[in-house]
Amino acid sequence: MSIYKSNDYIVQSIEGNQLPISYEELEQAAKAALSPQAFSYIASGAGAEETAHKNKNAFQRYSIVPKLLNDVSELDTSISLFGKTYPTPFVLAPVGVLKQADEQGDFAVTRAASKFGIPFIQSTVSSFSIEEVGQSSDGPKWFQLYWTSLEDISFSFVKRAEEAGFEAIVVTIDTVTLGFREKDLFHGYSPLAHGYGQGNFESDDVFLSTLDEVSNSAIVDGIIKQINYPALNWSHIEKLKEKTSLPILLKGVLHPDDALRAVDCGVEGLIVSNHGGRQLDGVISSVDALPEIVNVVNGKIPVLFDSGVRRGSDALKVLALGADAVLIGRPYVYSLAVHGEQGVEQFLTTFLQDFNSSMTLSGVKDINQLKQMKIVHD
Ligand SMILES: Cc1cc2nc3c(=O)[nH]c(=O)nc-3n(C[C@H](O)[C@H](O)[C@H](O)COP(=O)(O)O)c2cc1C
Numbered sequence: 084m085s086i087y088k089s090n091d092y093i094v095q096s097i098e099g100n101q102l103p104i105s106y107e108e109l110e111q112a113a114k115a116a117l118s119p120q121a122f123s124y125i126a127s128g129a130g131a132e133e134t135a136h137k138n139k140n141a142f143q144r145y146s147i148v149p150k151l152l153n154d155v156s157e158l159d160t161s162i163s164l165f166g167k168t169y170p171t172p173f174v175l176a177p178v179g180v181l182k183q184a185d186e187q188g189d190f191a192v193t194r195a196a197s198k199f200g201i202p203f204i205q206s207t208v209s210s211f212s213i214e215e216v217g218q219s220s221d222g223p224k225w226f227q228l229y230w231t232s233l234e235d236i237s238f239s240f241v242k243r244a245e246e247a248g249f250e251a252i253v254v255t256i257d258t259v260t261l262g263f264r265e266k267d268l269f270h271g272y273s274p275l276a277h278g279y280g281q282g283n284f285e286s287d288d289v290f291l292s293t294l295d296e297v298s299n300s301a302i303v304d305g306i307i308k309q310i311n312y313p314a315l316n317w318s319h320i321e322k323l324k325e326k327t328s329l330p331i332l333l334k335g336v337l338h339p340d341d342a343l344r345a346v347d348c349g350v351e352g353l354i355v356s357n358h359g360g361r362q363l364d365g366v367i368s369s370v371d372a373l374p375e376i377v378n379v380v381n382g383k384i385p386v387l388f389d390s391g392v393r394r395g396s397d398a399l400k401v402l403a404l405g406a407d408a409v410l411i412g413r414p415y416v417y418s419l420a421v422h423g424e425q426g427v428e429q430f431l432t433t434f435l436q437d438f439n440s441s442m443t444l445s446g447v448k449d450i451n452q453l454k455q456m457k458i459v460h461d
């Protein structure tokens with residue numbers, strides 16, 4: 084159990100905090116700290132950013148209806164997933180090429196997350212290797228897989244993640260080709276070409292054996308060849324199930340039929356996500372996709388959520404709509420850009436205070452009861 088005293092937070096949150104509290108100001112501070120290319124890469128969505136906007140606006144259409152007079156002086160925010168207990172319902176979303184935000188990249192993030200017992204999902208295109216990240220903190224870690232054109236590279240990554248003590252494999256299914264990101268095309272910017280996303284590849288014997296020569300440019304070209312695999316289909320997920328005993332989650336599910344198929348296929352969890360509006364523009368917001376997926380999955384496997392969570396009350400809504408856990412994306416990346424590991428730590432401190440305050444004011448003291456909270460939408 085993870086008990087929070089509901090009234091304990093205000094003074095702490097101000098003291099020593101070097102980050103803006105509001106998300107909009109945090110984004111502006113990151114803009115000032117990063118090159119225009121790197122900021123655009125992180126901030127932007129695909130196409131006309133219709134989906135990125137939908138992600139934000141959808142939250143405003145759902146309203147919490149608090150039920151009060153319920154002694155909320157102590158909160159229990161802990162959740163259980165895949166046989167493990169975590170003190171908060173939050174997970175840090177896989178974000179590749181983190182070195183473009185801070186030299187310490189994944190190290191800084193996993194160290195900060197470990198202080199809160201929050202799992203960090205390391206990306207396939209992380210700046211450091213699975214082994215290096217595995218050793219850099221004793222916090223919980225999951226591994227995100229982009230299925231590679233040569234599947235033995237994927238199986239090698241999964242084996243390495245198992246051996247490094249990672250607790251789950253997250254297969255991202257919405258990126259079989261890269262989204263059409265107009266700003267990055269305008270800038271001609273690819274963080275992979277800068278060498279920010281090769282930690283796992285340059286340390287992988289199976290990948291290295293596919294190269295004619297081991298040079299920096301051959302590694303970058305090799306990654307670009309491997310990283311998108313449009314032939315991905317359910318048979319690959321079935322094959323992966325044979326290869327690993329770790330729980331498998333599919334990330335990027337928006338259609339209820341895919342959710343049902345995933346359950347039939349025996350995967351252990353789903354992440355309802357539109358990749359923060361970075362993949363197919365015009366797709367449904369994650370918030371709007373969530374209720375139907377929760378309904379068809381009907382508690383058979385955990386349903387996690389990301390895309391657009393900026394504040395504690397956003398997370399509260401998502402949990403009330405039936406999500407079992409919530410992934411945080413851009414806010415931690417901006418915090419990393421502004422103030423490194425300390426920035427991520429400070430962001431998580433304030434974010435958790437905001438969430439705990441929101442839960443307290445909604446009249447719900449046990450996270451498991453959030454699903455019963457009344458929520459209405461326009
Ligand atoms: C800069 C950046 C890089 C990302 N890299 C990955 C990645 O390597 N793998 C992945 O599955 N998702 C990746 N994502 C998507 C996130 O995991 C997550 O779905 C998204 O950020 C959620 O939206 P939000 O940031 O608006 O909350 C990336 C997102 C950003 C902003």
Ligand SMILES: O=C(O)C(=O)c1ccccc1
Pocket residue numbers: 179180208258275280310358361
């Ligand atoms: O930018 C992304 O959203 C992403 O998933 C990615 C894909 C390839 C390389 C780096 C990041």
